[in-house]
Amino acid sequence: MVSPSVTNATRDDPHVELSRVRMAFGDREVFRSVSCRFRRGRISVVLGGSGSGKSTVLRLIGGLVRPQAGSIRVDGDDILQRSERQMYPIRKKLGMMFQDGALLDSMTVFENLAFPLREHTAGSKAEIAAAVRASLDAVGLSRVDDLLPGQLSGGMVKRVALARAIILRPIILLCDEPFSGLDPISVKLIEGLLVRVNRQLHATVIIVSHHIASTMRMADNVILLLPDGTIDGTAEELRRSTDPRVVAFLNEDADVPAPAADARW
Amino acid sequence: MVTPVEDLGWSATRFVVDLGRLALFGFQVVRAALAPPLRVRRFVQEVFKLGVLSLIIISVCGLAVGMVLSLQGYNTLVRFGAEQSLGAVVGLSLIRELGPVLTALLATGRAGSATTAEIGTMVATEQLDALRMMSVDPVDLVVTPRALAMVFVMPLLAALFIVFGLFGGYLVGVGLMGVDPGAYMSSLQSAVDFRDDVVGGLLKALIFGVLVGLIATYRGFTAAPTSAGVGAATTSTVVVASVSILIFDYVITALWGA
Numbered sequence: 001m002v003s004p005s006v007t008n009a010t011r012d013d014p015h016v017e018l019s020r021v022r023m024a025f026g027d028r029e030v031f032r033s034v035s036c037r038f039r040r041g042r043i044s045v046v047l048g049g050s051g052s053g054k055s056t057v058l059r060l061i062g063g064l065v066r067p068q069a070g071s072i073r074v075d076g077d078d079i080l081q082r083s084e085r086q087m088y089p090i091r092k093k094l095g096m097m098f099q100d101g102a103l104l105d106s107m108t109v110f111e112n113l114a115f116p117l118r119e120h121t122a123g124s125k126a127e128i129a130a131a132v133r134a135s136l137d138a139v140g141l142s143r144v145d146d147l148l149p150g151q152l153s154g155g156m157v158k159r160v161a162l163a164r165a166i167i168l169r170p171i172i173l174l175c176d177e178p179f180s181g182l183d184p185i186s187v188k189l190i191e192g193l194l195v196r197v198n199r200q201l202h203a204t205v206i207i208v209s210h211h212i213a214s215t216m217r218m219a220d221n222v223i224l225l226l227p228d229g230t231i232d233g234t235a236e237e238l239r240r241s242t243d244p245r246v247v248a249f250l251n252e253d254a255d256v257p258a259p260a261a262d263a264r265w
Numbered sequence: 266m267v268t269p270v271e272d273l274g275w276s277a278t279r280f281v282v283d284l285g286r287l288a289l290f291g292f293q294v295v296r297a298a299l300a301p302p303l304r305v306r307r308f309v310q311e312v313f314k315l316g317v318l319s320l321i322i323i324s325v326c327g328l329a330v331g332m333v334l335s336l337q338g339y340n341t342l343v344r345f346g347a348e349q350s351l352g353a354v355v356g357l358s359l360i361r362e363l364g365p366v367l368t369a370l371l372a373t374g375r376a377g378s379a380t381t382a383e384i385g386t387m388v389a390t391e392q393l394d395a396l397r398m399m400s401v402d403p404v405d406l407v408v409t410p411r412a413l414a415m416v417f418v419m420p421l422l423a424a425l426f427i428v429f430g431l432f433g434g435y436l437v438g439v440g441l442m443g444v445d446p447g448a449y450m451s452s453l454q455s456a457v458d459f460r461d462d463v464v465g466g467l468l469k470a471l472i473f474g475v476l477v478g479l480i481a482t483y484r485g486f487t488a489a490p491t492s493a494g495v496g497a498a499t500t501s502t503v504v505v506a507s508v509s510i511l512i513f514d515y516v517i518t519a520l521w522g523a
Contacts, residue, residue: 059394062394062397062398063397064394064397064398084397085402087397088400088402089400091397091398091399091400092400094398095398096395096398098391098394098395099391100390100391102390102391102392102394102395103392103395104392104395104396105387105390105392115399116399116401119399119400119401120399120400168399
């Protein structure tokens, strides 16, 4: 089992850092110059409107996409200097919970969780089975081992995805919209699980979300992604902010263009 | 006047770029096949999916093609009093051309399109990204076992197609048209050369296996992550692989004959 890395770094060190990152897909520019820091051992939430590039931030940190300019440091490594194959050792420090789970649909829940252990540890069958059971217990799931991902509810998929993301004890956990499509009880459940991962594994948790209530409850640090840059601070600082863009976003009354008067359904 | 020329230029450039990417992709597959871990279990699963599940369609089509070949061959040969050579006509047609080519086309339609759709769906649902995030190379885990299985099963399926084709030809020629069984078998035996015909035919099937395996996995791997993208990639696999099979068939026949 991989254990969390212990370094001399303090909790306020940036564990992940993006500097002047420009990202575009073809002609479509996602953001021109984004800089932000995610502190070690903290829960950071990236907020922003649809299409603002929130999920792209996570994909950049994971090295799944490459920016046109800027630099990205993950646990001290400049990942843009690394090839795809050289990224694999870095990614062993990361766990990622995808928006729709991204569970391997040809495998059962048990196999999905056992898969990273089989690939990266030398554990026996019994040890792997015990680790899978422990992870499922930790996310409050039982008797789902033999089910395929297609047989799970949305909330269960999120929990299995979280269990898989943390099974190798990552030091950085990336979560893409962990609360989307969930009922309020499931939101609270996932929120509690993410806080436990942060407290018990001492993992840096980076969450991309639209869910303002959860963000305000759990975030140590909030980064608001705007078309012309970022605004960051603690949840409390953002709540007290008088910046009209922050106020509009937090009050969910951003200036939305009204439909044309003669619009027809 | 400039625009059509520009379009032609762009199309030519895209074609060359695509060929280059396919070659690089092929290199990645070979590298993954040679480097540990060897994913034997996955390979066997794919052989089952691509090969064993194609047995019925290959057998039925082989039988039907052999029967119609025998019928047409008999009707032509009988005009010249050469119906005793029916075994040679059916055998050579099946072993040299129809066996490998039709098997490859059938495998493209059944197994190649399924491979593209499967990998394309994994792209669209971020499963390949999830593998990357788990430090697992998707080319190694998802692509290589499927491509190798296609190369492995194609000659075996072609051999099966040929055997059923010969049997179908025998049934119609001997059973229906009254050709002497001994004459049918002896003309078949004397006309077919092991190196030139049998080895040549199976070598063709092997090359078609490489083509279909590479095109199907590449199209799936590079599919746009939408349902329309997966559909387009699947169609593209069938079209590109089928045309490539027919073009390569001519090239291999010309080179092997020379």
